[in-house]
Amino acid sequence: MANALVVRRGTNLARRLRTQRAAEYVRMSRELQRYSIENQRAAIAAYAATNGLAIVRTYEDQGRSGLRIKGRPGLIELIEDVQSGQADFDQILVYDVSRWGRFQDTDESAYYEFLCKMNGVRVVYCAEIFKNDGSFLSGMAKYMKRGMAAEWSRELGVKVHAGHCRIAGLGYRVGGPIGYGLRRMMVDENEHPKVKLDKGQYKALQSDRVRLQHGTSEEAAVIRCVFDQFVNARKSYSEIRRALNDANIANHNGRPWTDGMIPTILSNENYIGKTVYNRTSRRLGERLVKNPGHAWVHGAAAIEPIVDPEIFARAQKLLAERRVEIPEDEMLMRLRVVLRRRGKLNSNIINTTLGLNHVSSYVKHFGSLRRAYSLIGYTSPRDCNWLDTWDHWANEQTRHANELAEVLRTDLGLESELAQDNIALDVGGTRLVSFLIARQLTTRGPHHAPQWKAYRRQISSGLLAVMRLDATNRTIEDYVLLPSKLRAGRYVWLSTGSLARHHGVLCPEVSDLIRAIKARLAASNHAAPTTSVQSNKQAKRGCPKARSGRGRR
Missing domain, CATH: 3.90.1750.20 (Putative Large Serine Recombinase; Chain B, Domain 2)
Structure with a gap:
């Protein structure tokens, strides 16, 4: 039995076999050819063959900067695998210190290496002259290499920026994206x-x-x-x-x-x-x-x-007058002067009057335009109470969308996901239904039929589930389901007489609305609604008509 295999007590065969397994990490930014992915892999493979290692996994970042870990999915996945304990290797082979990263803070580079070491995985730099064994000389050499890698990026950035400024001063275009026309x-x-050069194309020769x-x-x-x-x-x-x-x-x-x-x-x-x-x-x-x-x-x-x-x-x-910074007291004083001259205030008057800041500036400084009005003693005739309930109705839209998604999953087996600020449902990437809030407008008298107005945003496909509010705009009065072929527009106007024209379905309760949506799906073989047809609208006076139909879809 001299040739028999003898396993000593306390020997872990799985651990012994695992020590021969290694992962490789390769990274290439737009630098030199010697740092290409293929050259790094060749050098790492030679090191692994010399030291009896088997490369079982590859983590790769192509065209990624080494200045930070953000935007480097390969390194992020590597760190996550090591920390989660799912790594089936004990060594990480990297070409050199610069491939691990050119972090401007050398402590950040050391931190990610320490995370691997703390979880029993050692980082090995195959092309470096020092051995990463934790010795004093190894630590000093590694620290200097990290500093040199960071300094190389800093110096290169300074040189490239100076070159770009010189070229731009000669009238050449520097950079990729350009403006309209x-x-x-x-x-x-x-x-x-x-x-x-088309979008995404760059010159090849320096x-x-x-x-x-x-x-x-x-x-x-x-x-x-x-x-x-x-x-x-x-x-x-x-x-x-x-x-x-x-x-x-x-x-x-x-x-x-x-x-x-x-x-x-x-x-x-x-x-x-x-x-x-x-x-x-x-x-x-x-x-x-x-x-x-x-x-x-x-x-x-x-x-x-x-x-x-x-x-x-x-x-x-x-533009400069819109960006001018003046004290808040001066902003309010100018607003009072315009109020005395015009007799009223609104967003259009503020934006078109010279000397006044833009409406967005008043909102930024005072919280809202209504707050600025109150500070000068002006009460807008516009019903602003609706603005105070935006958050509430946004939550209601999300709640209705979640309720419908649960019903579709339970009854029809359709997996849907929230979209469009959590007010719409998509099935398979296609818009199914969007929930809108329609507030009731003030009528001129008891003999006038009530009207509702809903902001449609840029929704142009899928069903529209409109929640019509009561006269106080505090509670939901009923629901209206509109087809996807409704004419495109920024607002949806509804009245009792317009339902037949819009081919809408009136639903007194939310359960009736859900049944109507399920009926539409059943009629279309459980398929999502198709995209609405864009109406051919003429160009407005003052702006040329587009040559193609590209635009709002």
């Missing part, structure tokens, strides 16, 4: 055009540069329209956005416009043939910060202006 043209070192070009003539007309509506007609951001969306004019991403896009267009100097760089900056993965005006880099973009420089200057003056 502009295109990017890649040119060689002799200014010869090469190819237009000697190439990017110039801006005009888009279509329709886009240029839209830009001029925006400036005209803002400068001459004194329209607000919301009014301009609404006009563009109603005219089926899509933004540069093919989606509907938002209020925040309007001031972006109005302040874009590309439309007068100039470039501006370094308005904002994000250094080494930190938060985005706004830079002061003296740090901006201006350059001539070598393109013909789309907007007249005089109109652009007037737009900048109006």
Whole structure:
């Protein structure tokens, strides 16, 4: 029995076998070719073969910065597996210290390594000259390597930023995304055009540069329209956005416009043939910060202006007046002066009167526009009690959606999920039903039929379950189920006589509403409602009509 296998007492065979298993972590940002994923794997495989290790798992981060752990799913998964005890390996093989991370705080890099060590998993740097064995020399070398990796990123960031500022000062485009009505043209070192760059495309050669070009003539007309509506007609951001969306004019991403896009267009100097760089900056993965005006880099973009420089200057003056910071007492005093002159106040008067802050500024400083009115002794004729109940009715919409989801799961076996601020249900990625609140409007007399108004938001598909409130707008009076083919619009207007026109179903109780929804699903073979048909609306006066039908869907 000399060749018999002898197992000593206290020997754990599973543990012995596990010590031969290792995981590899590889990461590549946009740096050097020697740091490619394939080269790292080859070096790690050679180390594993030399030391008798079997690589059983790979954690990978491609195109990820090593400045922080956020945005690195591979490293996050690795740490989670180690901490949860699910790791079936005892070693983590990494090419070098910089691949583990270029954390600007070296203690952060050490912290993630310590988490692995505390759970019985050792981190090994295969290409480093030191052995990560916990000795004094190993610790000193590792600390210096971490500091060098962090400093390399910092120095590179400074050099790249200086180079971008120099290129932007020459009138070239620096960065990827551009504004509405502009295109990017890649040119060689002799200014010869090469190819237009689409969204997501970048130049390949360092000697190439990017110039801006005009888009279509329709886009240029839209830009001029925006400036005209803002400068001459004194329209607000919301009014301009609404006009563009109603005219089926899509933004540069093919989606509907938002209020925040309007001031972006109005302040874009590309439309007068100039470039501006370094308005904002994000250094080494930190938060985005706004830079002061003296740090901006201006350059001539070598393109013909789309907007007249005089109109652009007037737009900048109006924008600056909206952003001016004045004391709250001064804000209220100016509001009193306008009230004496006009005799009333509302959002449109405040936004279009020179010298007054925007409505959003009053809301920011005083909590609400109604609060600012009360401080100057003005009572708005508008019924503002409805604003106080928004949170309550939002919770009611969510409660109804959850109740319907439970019924659909129990009775029909449909798995639905909340969507659209928890007021709608989706089944398989398709909108099933949305819950809306319709408040009852004040009628002119007892002989007038009651009317309800519901804000539809941007919902354009699925059934609409409208909860109609009573005359006090405090409780739910009944429910109305409307089909998905209802004409698109920002508001839904309902009355007793309009139900037949809208092909709506009146439901006195919520149980009747749920039965009606289930009947619609049964009639459509348990399929979710289809997307509503967009009506062909004509472009509003003052804005050009879009060439394509892209817009609000």
